[in-house]
Every structure is written in C-alpha cells, then in structure tokens.
Amino acid sequence: MSVVVGYALREALRRRVFLVVLLLTVCFLGLYGLANYYIFRDVASIQVPEDVPVDSRTFAAAFVDGMAMFATLFLGVVLAVFLTLGAVGGDAERGLLQPLVVRPLGRGSLIVGRFLAAATVCAGYVLAVYLAAMTITGLVGHWWPDRIAWPGVTLACAVALVAGLSLLGSVFLSSTANGIAVFMIFGAGLVAGLLGTIGHALGSATISHAARIAAWALPFEALYQDALRQITSRTSGLTGFLLRLGPFGGGYTGGWGVRLWAAAYLVLLGGATIAAFSRKDL
C-alpha cells in the first residue's frame, strides 16, 4: 500500500492543482495579514463603554480567526476534491487506472492508499494554513485561541472526511459530476451550520434540531463547528455570547461524541468505497 501512497503523494504534489492552491493560499494569507493590520489598528482606537463588558480585541480576533478557519476549510476542501474527484471513474475513463489495478495489489489497498495520500496532503495543508493564519492574528492582534493545536487537527479531519466522500463519489460518477456533487454536499453542510447559528440566536428549537441532524449526517460540518467552538472554549461573558451568535464563532456541535462519530463515519465510507470499487467493471 505504501507504493500507492507514495505514487498518489507524488501525483498530488506534481499536479498543477497543487500549485494553484498554493498560489491562492499565498494570496489569502497576504490579504489576511493586511486585514488583521487594519482591524487591530482600528480596534485599538475603539472605546467600549464601561458598562458594556465586551473585550473588543478578543471579539475581533476570535471572529477574524474563525473566518480564517472557514477559508482554510474551503481551500482544503477544494484541494481534497480536486485530488480525489477522478480517482476511480475519471482515471478509469482516461486509462490511468487499469494498468495499476491488474497488478497483484488489491483494489482495497489501492483505494485506501489513494485516500491516505489525499488525506495526508490535505491535512498537512490545512494544518499549515491554520497555523499560519493563527500566527498572523497572534502577532498582529496579540491574541491567541483558547486551544492552539486541536482546532487545526479537527479542521484537518473535516477535510479528510470530504476527501473520503469524494473518493466514494468517484466510484459511481464521472469526474465533473462527482466534483459538483461533493461541492453541493459541502455547501449544504455549511448552510445547515449557518441555519443552526441562526436557530440558536432566535431561540428556535426546530431550526437548531434540524441543523444538529444535518451536522451529524455530514460530520465534516460538525467537526468544523467543533473546531470553531474550541478557539473560544474558555471565552465567557458578553464577549463569548456575542461570538456564539456567529457566523464565525457560533459552533454548537462538538465534543468527543461527534469526533467518534466522524471516525466511524469515515470507516463506513471506506467500507462502502472498497465494496463498490471491488464490484466495478473497469
């Protein structure tokens, strides 16, 4: 399996999509640094009334860091989808897959190898961008999240989950159809998360319940919320309340239940992908 992981890693790093994502990332981090500069220059001059117990610096920093996490998730998902959208159907159509599948290595090992490579690249990328954004905010705004590493790891797991979904889709769909389908699922998850935030702000139990179901059905969204929750996990009072109104600090799903479910979900995805790929005529 290590052969396939190595092959897929080299493929990921040498394809143009990786270069494009890197360029986009540099642009994003540059603009993010600029935004931080202006935000914290203005925050320094804001005079909050004494009877309003809001820490404007914490609020601004946590908000902008949450926004960076959203952007990181999005860029990570773009990378994950483009690395996996044609892993089976697309590669088979182009004739790339058949020479590999006829080798003694099993189809299961091939698909697991492809997943591990994509997950490694995406997780590494997400962690790097998350840490870079957090460092920018920390250096410019003198604010650090309540938890440093764990939110990044959670975010990386969310992207790995999307890579798993995309691999499963690649068994059944052409590259284009799979890419569209995965981005639509990703969008649906994000919308459900935003709805949940609105539901909590409005005090609507129905909307909150629906959003919670969506988050569990699409655990990458639940993991994203979990990551958001962690950066302000020890922020309380009015500042914490305002942050939880969202959209970049309003995570209401999280904890070990969601993380374990996400792991089980990934195993189920893997099993379904291997089963479907094993039965597919190439």
Add this chain to the structure above:
Amino acid sequence: MAAALSVRSLSKRYGRVVALSAVDLDVEEGQLVGLLGPNGAGKSTLVKIACGLVRASAGEVQVCGARAGSPAARASLGYLAELFRFPGWATADEVLELHQRLADSDGGVAERTRLLDLVALADARKRRVEEMSKGMQQRLGIAQALVGRPRILLLDEPTSALDPVGRRTVRELLEEIRGRGVSVLLNSHLLSEVELVCDRVAILLGGRIVAAGTPGELAEARGVEIETDEGVRVFDVARREDVPGLVAELVAAGRSVYGVRVLRSTLEEVYLEAVGGTTS
C-alpha cells in the same frame, strides 16, 4: 502443466447486451495466440475478464492455474490496455519503477534498463510521459507489461498507435518474448501482423468464437494455378498433392509449363468470410 490461459464457457452481459457467449479458448505455455474480430466482438472484454478488470457473468477463466482476478493470477500476467495512459508528470523510468514495486519485482535498475532497451526507449529514460509521442507511450506500455517477468502477456491492440517501423519492432519483440517461453494473447485488427507471428488464431464475432486454429489450418486450399504457354490456368478443386499429375498431363498434352502456384486463402479472406462483412 496448466495452460497459461484457460477460458471455459465464458459469458458476459452488460445489461441486455451480450458481450461474450459461451467462449472457450486456451493459450498454452509459450504460445502466441491472436484474437481477431470486428469492433464490439468482445475481444477486449475477454482480455479484461482475464485480467480481473471485468467480472464474468458465467463461466471460468484461469491464468496459469489461478482464478482470473486473484492475486496469483494477476502476479502471473502482464497487460497492455487498448486505451491506456500513464501519468504525464512521470518519467519513463518512474513509470517502470512504480510497476516494479506494484509487481513486487526485484529487477531494479537492470530490469528497467533492459526493458527500455528492448522497446528502443533507452534515450528517453528521463523523459516525462507528457513529452513523449503516442508511439513512444505505446512502447513504454509494452515495457510496463513486461515488468516482473510475466508468464503470459495480454496485449490489447499493442500496435494501434505505431508506425510501420514501430510495428515491426513490436512484431520482433513478440517473437523474442515467445522464444523465452512467455505466452501471449494478442488482440489486433492487423491481420497481416497476426498471420505473421501467431501460432494460433481465434476469430470472435458477436461474443462467440466463429473460427479457430493455426493460420495454416484456417487458410483453406483454393486450387492450383499453372502458367503454361497458353496462359494461366486455375484448377479450383486441385490440391498440392495433385500438382505432379496436373503438370504431367499438361506436358503430355504438349504444353510448356513455366510456373505452378498452390492457392490458399489468406487470413484476411478467412476473416472476412467468418465475420460476413460485419464491421462493428
């Protein structure tokens, strides 16, 4: 010893379409068998089932005594697909190295050098696939199929993208491979090529084998042509054994005989007769 490839009552359906129907075929050790047929006859499907890429609907296929698709069967074969591609970012050397590792071959650099030499790509060792011509990629594909010293090669249209010189190179390569005891199943549209190199030929039509045998067996006697001072005379029902008698009769009748040719149908004629003009 088990046949290199043994196909028994093999059938394959894609929905309502019957791709193969009760096909029997054997490729013995060291034998080069040509598989002919129009487009859609089921040739590629048969090869893909033998490789484990496609599942059979019924019947049995064994590769070197192992069930087709099993790790043992896949370890015994080398395969070149009709429509294949290698990653454009990889060099020729990297492609072969990848397949060496996948095939668990311990040939190392020496094997890669030998294979690249064999397909006349020694100078393109460090060239990326995306910088190669289609013909070069085709030859690299053949080298890839030979990685790990397979006992049987399954080649689906291996010369489709090659120029005449490239085709000749491949033909010589196939003869050399056969000389080493490797069995080959060759799918090809090029009848002359099949006729030149194959020990046996099978013609598929509509998923069934409609003719099979050695090129000599398939090429039926079509009479004897004798050139005399009166012109060329054709004896339609005569065979090779009849030539001395015919010549004696003509000479006795005062004719001068300048040449004699025993007529046999070519593989192309056999093929056209078998497929009845079907093209796809």
